[in-house]
Amino acid sequence: xxxxxxxxxxxxxxxxxxxxxxxxxxxxxxxxxxxxxxxxxxxxxxxxxxxxxxxxxxxxxxxxxxxxxxxxxxxxxxxxxxxxxxxxxxxxxxxxxxxxxxxxxxxxxxxxxxxxxxxxxxxxxxxxxxxxxxxxxxx
Numbered sequence: 001x002x003x004x005x006x007x008x009x010x011x012x013x014x015x016x017x018x019x020x021x022x023x024x025x026x027x028x029x030x031x032x033x034x035x036x037x038x039x040x041x042x043x044x045x046x047x048x049x050x051x052x053x054x055x056x057x058x059x060x061x062x063x064x065x066x067x068x069x070x071x072x073x074x075x076x077x078x079x080x081x082x083x084x085x086x087x088x089x090x091x092x093x094x095x096x097x098x099x100x101x102x103x104x105x106x107x108x109x110x111x112x113x114x115x116x117x118x119x120x121x122x123x124x125x126x127x128x129x130x131x132x133x134x135x136x137x138x139x
Contacts, residue, residue, distance in 0.1 A: 004086050005058060007051030008043040011067065011081035016093075018080065027055045034064045037071075058083060066127040073123035 009027075012018050020041050027040040040059065042051040070090065071079045078093030106113045 005054050005083050006085075007045060007054050009051075009055045009058060009081075009083040010041040011059075011079075012039050012041070013037065013071075013078045013080065013093075014039060016078055016080060025052070027052060027059075029056070029059060029064070031061055031064050034068065037068065066123070070123050070127055073119045 008024075010018075010020070010024070014037060023044050024041040025044050027042050029035055029040060040055060042055040045051050067079075067081065070092075074092050074094065075096070076092045076094040080091040080093075082089045
């Protein structure tokens with residue numbers, strides 16, 4: 001990403017049972033639909049509350065909607081995200097092989113079997129578009 005985030009930001013599914021380090025604080029967002037499914041944590045800074053400000057700047061409603069769409073598109077129950085410096089990492093917890101395109105014995109000319117694959121690709125591409133990764137914002 002071209003945006004540099006100085007504090008680490010974690011987005012975790014409510015059922016992830018991930019141990020949060022002691023130097024992190026919870027971020028309460030105004031998006032209730034998102035708050036029901038996920039927890040957001042940000043690293044505390046010695047300089048003050050700039051981590052909360054960075055997290056709120058990064059986590060726009062468009063970002064949060066696309067993040068929830070990724071979970072729906074890939075049909076996963078557990079999703080985690082970490083943002084730090086200029087890197088974004090998304091972890092999808094699933095038992096499905098995400099590198100397997102379609103069923104081996106499916107008809108090759110059946111377009112409906114490619115719909116799920118198309119949804120997954122479009123979800124990731126729209127997420128990249130929403131993040132505006134290609135532009136420099138000066139944050």
